[in-house]
Amino acid sequence: xxxxxxxxxxxxxxxxxxxxxxxxxxxxxxxxxxxxxxxxxxxxxxxxxxxxxxxxxxxxxxxxxxxxxxxxxxxxxxxxxxxxxxxxxxxxxxxxxxxxxxxxxxxxxxxxxxxxxxxxxxxxxxxxxxxxxxxxxxxxxxxxxxxxxxxxxxxxxxxxxxxxxxxxxxxxxxxxxxxxxxxxxxxxxxxxxxxxxxxxxxxxxxxxxxxxxxxxxxxxxxxxxxxxxxxxxxxxxxxxxxxxxxxxxxxxxxxxxxxxxxxxxxxxxxxxxxxxxxxxxxxxxxxxxxxxxxxxxxxxxxxxxxxxxxxxxxxxxxxxxx
Numbered sequence: 157x158x159x160x161x162x163x164x165x166x167x168x169x170x171x172x173x174x175x176x177x178x179x180x181x182x183x184x185x186x187x188x189x190x191x192x193x194x195x196x197x198x199x200x201x202x203x204x205x206x207x208x209x210x211x212x213x214x215x216x217x218x219x220x221x222x223x224x225x226x227x228x229x230x231x232x233x234x235x236x237x238x239x240x241x242x243x244x245x246x247x248x249x250x251x252x253x254x255x256x257x258x259x260x261x262x263x264x265x266x267x268x269x270x271x272x273x274x275x276x277x278x279x280x281x282x283x284x285x286x287x288x289x290x291x292x293x294x295x296x297x298x299x300x301x302x303x304x305x306x307x308x309x310x311x312x313x314x315x316x317x318x319x320x321x322x323x324x325x326x327x328x329x330x331x332x333x334x335x336x337x338x339x340x341x342x343x344x345x346x347x348x349x350x351x352x353x354x355x356x357x358x359x360x361x362x363x364x365x366x367x368x369x370x371x372x373x374x375x376x377x378x379x380x381x382x383x384x385x386x387x388x389x390x391x392x393x394x395x396x397x398x399x400x401x402x403x404x405x406x407x408x409x410x411x412x413x414x415x416x417x418x419x420x421x422x423x424x425x426x427x428x429x430x431x432x433x434x435x436x437x438x439x440x441x442x443x444x445x446x447x448x449x450x451x452x453x454x455x456x457x458x459x460x461x462x463x464x465x466x467x468x469x470x471x472x473x474x475x476x477x478x
Contacts, residue, residue: 178432179405182398190256190303193248198266198296200245201228205270221274225267232263256303265295265462273339282343282376285327286320286459293323294461301387304395313454314387316461318403321380325410328370328377332358332421342369363418370420374410381407383454389446396446400439405432 180191205228207219235241235250253263269291279285297319301312327334327341334341335357347354350365357366384403388396408427413420427435 176402176405178436179398179402182394182401182436184392184394187304187392187395190252191300193252194258194296194299194303197245197249197252200243201267201270204228205274225271225274228267228270229264232260232267236260236263252303258299258302262295262299262302265291266299269295276338278344279341280344282346283459285324285341285343287462288341289320289323289327290316290459290461293326294319297322300399301391304391304399306387306390308390310451310454311387311390313460313464314384317380317454317458318384318387318399320459321377321384321403322406324373324377324380325406325413328373328413329409329420329425331366331370333424342373346372363421367417367420371414371417374414377407377410379455379458383458385442385446386449386452386454388443389449389451393443393447396443397440400442400446401432401436404435404439404442408435 176195180188180195183191204224205221207221207224231241231243231246232249235246235253238250238254241247241250249263252258253260269288272288272291277284277288279288294316297315297317298312301315306312306315331342335354340354340357342357344354346369347357350369352362352365352369356362381403385400388399388403391399405427408431409425412425412427416422416425
């Protein structure tokens with residue numbers, strides 16, 4: 157059963173995220189196993205809510221996302237309670253969550269992100285978009301950091317920043333695909349300033365204006381990528397190398413989206429094997445150099461996750477129970 161779970165998780169990441177799959181090979185075996193187990197659960201929850209498989213295909217014709225989300229909540233509760241899990245994704249999650257003492261609030265925060273999709277939450281400002289990014293990716297960074305042994309709040313904050321940067325990049329890359337299924341994550345304020353009605357987001361006639369909005373989003377991710385780089389010094393060296401690689405690979409996707417301008421959505425933006433190898437080498441240098449400098453204070457002005465700053469507005473994500 158143990159090896160079957162690992163095989164399931166390995167196949168999940170291979171199909172679901174080629175970018176992260178490459179970086180994950182750098183972890184030591186125990187850490188890699190736990191990282192893959194967590195990824196498999198995250199991917200499974202996303203697919204269940206959307207009625208897809210590994211992020212592909214149209215939703216099933218008979219599909220109740222609210223009921224599916226409620227079921228995921230119940231299965232997560234039972235996993236933490238130590239009940240036997242028949243579903244491979246939840247058996248994997250149970251293994252890593254209990255062994256690495258992943259805080260239940262992080263798992264439920266992640267499920268709340270899917271709730272935001274189900275409820276069609278409106279994102280008026282970039283702060284609203286960042287709150288969504290926290291639920292679907294920032295909190296995954298927190299859970300991954302716990303797997304790698306990070307407990308210090310300053311380090312966890314940088315792990316969350318990396319998740320935010322990843323998701324901002326994903327949003328920029330997938331704007332048109334998301335709009336085609338009725339999902340809009342760009343700040344409505346930005347779209348109004350660009351003269352793009354949300355319901356026309358996917359139309360070719362708006363591509364020039366949309367490219368400028370996407371570039372703005374990519375630029376907004378940069379300080380979060382910078383903040384995350386400081387955090388890798390606290391990780392074991394192989395973990396630091398893996399995370400530094402993922403950071404560079406995802407950042408490169410954003411750079412390519414920005415460089416392609418209006419043609420960014422003609423085909424899905426990714427990175428070649430040669431580029432990944434180059435970035436892997438650069439990341440190794442980043443991981444080594446991180447040992448030579450102290451953790452600097454987190455830059456001011458960056459969004460902070462719920463519970464870290466009483467001044468953070470709470471209007472976004474209320475529909476998801478945030």
